[in-house]
Amino acid sequence: MADQARTPRERYREQTRAEAKRIALEQLAASGPAGVSVNSIARRMGVTGPALYRYFAGRDELLTELIRDAYHDLADAVEGAARESARRAPATRLREVASAFRGWALAQPHRYLLLFGTPVPGYVAPPDTVNAAHRSMAAILDVLAALAPPELAARPRRSALDRQLGAWGERQGAGHLPAAVLRRGLAVWSRLHGMVSLEIAGHLTPMGVDGELLFRAELDALLAEPW
Amino acid sequence: MADQARTPRERYREQTRAEAKRIALEQLAASGPAGVSVNSIARRMGVTGPALYRYFAGRDELLTELIRDAYHDLADAVEGAARESARRAPATRLREVASAFRGWALAQPHRYLLLFGTPVPGYVAPPDTVNAAHRSMAAILDVLAALAPPELAARPRRSALDRQLGAWGERQGAGHLPAAVLRRGLAVWSRLHGMVSLEIAGHLTPMGVDGELLFRAELDALLAEPW
DNA sequence: CTCTTGCGTTAGAGGTTCTAACAAACGCAA
DNA sequence: TTGCGTTTGTTAGAACCTCTAACGCAAGAG
Numbered sequence: 150m151a152d153q154a155r156t157p158r159e160r161y162r163e164q165t166r167a168e169a170k171r172i173a174l175e176q177l178a179a180s181g182p183a184g185v186s187v188n189s190i191a192r193r194m195g196v197t198g199p200a201l202y203r204y205f206a207g208r209d210e211l212l213t214e215l216i217r218d219a220y221h222d223l224a225d226a227v228e229g230a231a232r233e234s235a236r237r238a239p240a241t242r243l244r245e246v247a248s249a250f251r252g253w254a255l256a257q258p259h260r261y262l263l264l265f266g267t268p269v270p271g272y273v274a275p276p277d278t279v280n281a282a283h284r285s286m287a288a289i290l291d292v293l294a295a296l297a298p299p300e301l302a303a304r305p306r307r308s309a310l311d312r313q314l315g316a317w318g319e320r321q322g323a324g325h326l327p328a329a330v331l332r333r334g335l336a337v338w339s340r341l342h343g344m345v346s347l348e349i350a351g352h353l354t355p356m357g358v359d360g361e362l363l364f365r366a367e368l369d370a371l372l373a374e375p376w
Numbered sequence: 377m378a379d380q381a382r383t384p385r386e387r388y389r390e391q392t393r394a395e396a397k398r399i400a401l402e403q404l405a406a407s408g409p410a411g412v413s414v415n416s417i418a419r420r421m422g423v424t425g426p427a428l429y430r431y432f433a434g435r436d437e438l439l440t441e442l443i444r445d446a447y448h449d450l451a452d453a454v455e456g457a458a459r460e461s462a463r464r465a466p467a468t469r470l471r472e473v474a475s476a477f478r479g480w481a482l483a484q485p486h487r488y489l490l491l492f493g494t495p496v497p498g499y500v501a502p503p504d505t506v507n508a509a510h511r512s513m514a515a516i517l518d519v520l521a522a523l524a525p526p527e528l529a530a531r532p533r534r535s536a537l538d539r540q541l542g543a544w545g546e547r548q549g550a551g552h553l554p555a556a557v558l559r560r561g562l563a564v565w566s567r568l569h570g571m572v573s574l575e576i577a578g579h580l581t582p583m584g585v586d587g588e589l590l591f592r593a594e595l596d597a598l599l600a601e602p603w
Numbered sequence: 604c605t606c607t608t609g610c611g612t613t614a615g616a617g618g619t620t621c622t623a624a625c626a627a628a629c630g631c632a633a
Numbered sequence: 634t635t636g637c638g639t640t641t642g643t644t645a646g647a648a649c650c651t652c653t654a655a656c657g658c659a660a661g662a663g
Contacts, residue, residue, distance in 0.1 A: 156630080156631095157629085158629080158639090158641095162641095182410075182494065183410060183496075184497065186618090186619065187619085187620070187621090188618080189619090196642070197642070197643065197644080198619090198621090199620095199622080199623095199642080200641075202622085203642075207621070208619095208620065262493075263494075265573070265577065266489075267409065267489040267494040267577075268408070268489075269410075270407050270408045270411065274582075283582075309586070310586070310589040313585050313586060314583070317585070332593065335590060336594060336597065338574075339571050339594070341570070342570045342574060343566040343570020343571070346569070346570070347566055347569060350493075350495050351495065352492070352509075355506050355510075356540075356541070356544045357543055357544050358540050358541065359537070362540070363566065366535075366537055367563060367566070370601060374600075383661075384660090385610095385660080385661070389609090413650065413651090414651070414652090415649080416650090423611065423612090424611070424612065425650090426612080426652075426653080426654095429652070429653085430610060430611080
C-alpha cells in the first residue's frame, strides 16, 4: 500500500498510528465513541498512556482521524459501486449505488454513526473531509444524470432550493447538471440517510420492520417519481 | 402540574430530581451527552457529588430519564399538532404535523439527537418509551388515513413489508388501517428523520442548502405520490 | 416522643485526559 | 566511527470523572 517510507522513523510512526487507530475502531464498535480511550489503547499496545500523545495531539485528534478515514472509505465504496455498474441500466445503477451506501453503513454501523450520528463536540471538519463527502454525492449525481430525461437540461432553475443547489454545484465543478438532478440527489441522500440511520440505531426493530424491505420500497417510490 | 405531593419527602425528592434533570439538559445542550456529569450537576446544585446518587442510580439512569422525557415531549408536540389541525384539509394537516416534528427537533437539537442520534451505550428503552414513540407515529397515521382515498381499505396486504407493518398495527390496536397508510407512515417518518437529522447535524450547511426548503420540497413530493 | 428512614457528608478506589521533566534510543552527518 | 540532535518512552502528578462505603444528622411516621 505504498508505505511511503521516507525515513525509517516516519515509517515506524505511521505504523504506530495505524495500530492505534485499529484498536480505537475496535473500542468504537464495542462501546461507542465514549468507549474510545487513549489510555487503554496504549495499554493494549504495550506502552504507557502518555506515550501515545507523541502520535496524537489528544483524544479529539484521534477521533477526528477516524472520522476522516471513514468519510474516505464510504466515498470509495459509493464511487466504486458507481464505477462497477457503469454499463448497466441507470435505474439499476441507482439501486446499486444506494445499496453500496446502505451496505457500507450496515457493515460498520459505529463508523456510520461517527459520520452522521450525534456530532462529537470537539470536532471540526478538516477540509478534505468535506471533499470526501462531496465525492459520495458526486457519484450519486452521476448516476441520476444518466437516469434523467435529456430534455431536462433546458429547464430553468426557478426555485430558491434550485438556486442554492446550483451555487453548490458550480463550486464543486458540477455546474452542468440540471437543477432537477441536484434536487433529486439531495432527496436520495436525505432519504437514504433516514432509512439507514433508523435501521442502524435499531428504531425499526420495535416495529418489526425489515430495513431491506423499506429500502427497496423507498427506492421504487423514488424511481417512480416524475421529473 | 399536579405535583402529586403524597408526602413532603416525596415532594422534595421530585423537586430535586427535576432540578438535576434541568441542569443535565443545559449541559447536554452545551457539550453533548459526554458533557453531562453527575458530579458537576451536584456542584451546581450546592451539594457534593455522591449526594445525587440518592436520586439517580447512576449517570446512565439520569440519561435514560432525559431520553424518556424527550420521547414524551416529542409525542406531545406531534399529537398536539394533529389535534389542533383536526378541522383542516388532510394535506395541510400532514404539513402541520411534519412541521411540528421538525420544529421540535430544531428547537432542541441535542434532545432530538439523544433520541435518534448515536445510541448511548448503557441505554435500554423502558417500555413506556417505545409507547411514546408509537404515539408520534399514531398521530402521523391518523392524518394519513384521512388523506388516503377511501377505496384503499379494500386492497389486500400483499407485500412482506405490508405484512410486517400490519402485524405491528394489530399489536398497537391500529389494525383497521389500510396497508398503504402504514407504508406511507413509515416513509414519512423515515424521510422526515433523514432531513431533520442532516439539518441538525449541520450536514446541509456545507452545501448551502436551507433545511426548510428541502423540507417543503420533500413534503410536496410525498403528497404528489400516488396511492 | 421514640425510632426508622432518608439524606448529605467525607474518604477512597479506580478510571480518565493531558502536561512536565527526564532518560534512553535512534539515525544522520561530520 | 564517533558525536549530537531529534524522537520516543518513561514516571510523576494535577485535575477531572463515576461510583461505593461508612458515618452522623435531620425529619417524618407511628
